Amino acid sequence: MVPITGAKGRSEEIMARPKLQLRIAQSPVLRYCLAVLCVSVALGGALLIESLQLHNITLFLFAIAVAAWYGGTGAAVLALLLSCICFAHFFVEPSHSIPYFILLALFAWLVSWFSSVRRRVEAELLAERTQQVSLLNLTHDSLFVRNMDFIITYWNLGAQELYGWTPEDAFGKNSNQLLQTVFPAPLEDIHAELLRAGRWEGELKRTTARGTTVVVAARYALRRDEQARPVAILETSNDITQRKRREEEIQRLNQELAKGSMELEAINKELEAFAYSVSHDLRAPLRHVAGFTELLQKRVSSVVDEKSNRYLAMILDSAKRMGNLIDDLLAFSRIGRAETQKTLFSLTQLVREAVAEVRQDAEGRNIAWKVGALPDFYGDRSMLRLVLINLISNAVKFTRTRAQAEIEIGCADGNSDDLVVFVRDNGVGFDMKYVNKLFGVFQRLHDSDAFEGTGIGLATAQRIIHRHGGKIWAEGVVDGGATFYFSTPIPRGHLWKPGTN
Amino acid sequence: MEARNKLGRILLVEDDPKDVELTLTALEEYNLANEVIVVRDGEEALEYLYSRGKFKTRSSDNPSVMLLDLKLPKVDGLEVLKQIKSEEKLRMVPVVVLTSSKEEKDMVASYRLGVNAYVVKPVDFHEFVNAIKELGIFWAVINQPPPGSVRK
Secondary structure, eight states, X not given: OOOOOSHHHHHHHHHTTTOOOOOOOSOHHHHHXXXXXXXXXXXXXXHHHHHTTOOOOHHHHHHHHHXXXXXXXXXXXXXXXXXXXXXXXXXXXXXXXXXXXXXXXXXXXXXXXXXXXXXXXXXXXXXXXXHHHHHHHHSSSEEEEEETTOBEEEEOHHHHHHHOOOHHHHTTSBHHXXXXXBOSSOHHHHHHHHHHHSEEEEEEEXXXXXXXXXXXXXXXXXXXXXXXXXEEEEEEEEEOHHHHHHHHHHHHHHHHHHHHHHHHHHHHHXXXXXXXXXXXXXXXXXXXXXXXXXXXXXXXXXXXXXXXXXXXXXXXXXXXXXXXXXXXXXXXHHHHHSOOOEEEEEHHHHHHXXXXXXXHTTTTOOEEEEEOOOBEEEEXXXXXXXXXXXXXXXXXXXXXXXXXXXXXXXXXXXXXSEEEEEEEEOSSOOOGGGGGGTTSTTOOSSOTTTSOOOSOHXXXXXXXXXXXXXEEXXXXXXXXXXXXXXXXXXXXXXXXXXXXX | OXXXXXXXXXXXXXXXXXHHHHHHHHHHHTTXXXXXXXXOSHHXXXXXXXXXXXXXXXXXOBOSEEEEOSSOSSSOHHHHHHHHHTOTXXXXXXXXXXXXXXXXXHHHHHHHTTOSEEEEOOSSHHHHHHHHHHHHIIIIIISOOOTTBOOO
């Protein structure tokens, strides 16, 4: 075998399954030396046979054949010439040597022809193999072969790119040691599976020549010889490090999310327990204060002075107010915890209901109502009802000082993604510098003597709108009225459809 | 008083003495309290209903109505409700939950267990008295109690 330098030559060796290959000698000197040597040996042999009174040309034929086969045409011609000279000189009369020369020449030509045919076929085979090898190098997959002791015998370009080791680095090395392979299962099990099924696949962790760790999806295929003995393992592998990293990232995020929602659930539970406790335990003593104060009032009102009676009345009033605060706070907390049940409903209808309800408390008031065209709304109807009632009753409340109150409810021009609804009044308004306080729990911008209320209505409205993924805001001028807006995203595929006015 | 002669027995299950006093006061105000048995926790309530322990010798008739608080020591109101509604002999005793809690969860649980009425005690004493009065009149006077409970 003639070594060809470089990775390609090495791979050829491996792929060709090195049987003894008869190649033509490379150096011309060697070839001619071979010719001379063959003829010399033949001559020696022939002379020896001659001495035994045997007449023989066969040895020269053999010498020419060997020279032609291993030395090529040049060597064949040289061997032919030398054989003819020797033969003519030592064995036959020059006048009788012509037929022998023809015989030798014919033989030389025949052997040379066979030899060239054979070489051509060999060259074609080699070219084909070379092509296969370069095809294997084309693939992006890493491909390598090792024997049953994990010694690497083939290593393609993909493997070089993935692991960083050149074929020279890899050949003859133990693949598990070279790549510091971490198997997902005991190696014995993997081997057993490979021997049983002829294949195995799994994810391996490896270290490259650069020192980085890669995760690969590997597939093993077992190669057996004619006697069905396992001889080699072909491994194809793809780098899935990035994918793996992303998967891990997704998994990590999922876990965090699960943890987060568990925490949220726990907090929600706690809140619920807290609200329950407030609902039970805070109301009871309050009821007692109110109850016994009233009983006391009943017993002593006729015998104590006016001031004492006023104090008693104030205690009762405060208890009642605290009861309302607790109720509102509980309702507010319930809004945050309750599931929203979304449906598509007519906003016009809902506004009409809310106005009708608020109107009951505004008997005798002179209010000009103006309700614009409103679309259908997708959301929790009862929650949105609460929002509208809060906003509308606020409008009614804060226009109390007006001889002619004006309240307008309509749909503002928003962008195409959001629906914007407003409630506008000509009431006492507010100073924009306190606008941030409007939606806080128990925040009030007016004293409770002028306008009653616990200060939780707008906080509740805000919470509901937030739960619908929307926003709520307000604009106002002191003594110039106020406008409250809320916007909610219009669900995809839903057309803005104004309802009847 | 005619109504008085027909008054049924009320079993009041309430752990808070102040609440007991307020409830009794409200009942007295309308002369509905001539026979109110007060027990202080769920266990006592069950002892009464099953005529066990210190109620071993009580008369065998059932109360016309049981006013049941939910937050009780030892055995809570919902548990008491569950036990008596699953007992053939006691199932017919009308039970009114009388509680501070407005929690929907409690209300749903109570109705699911077969409560006959659910009343949230108002903070305002007037409303409280009214509620108790109406309850008393309805269950102890107007309502025809199931067989086994005796009216005096």
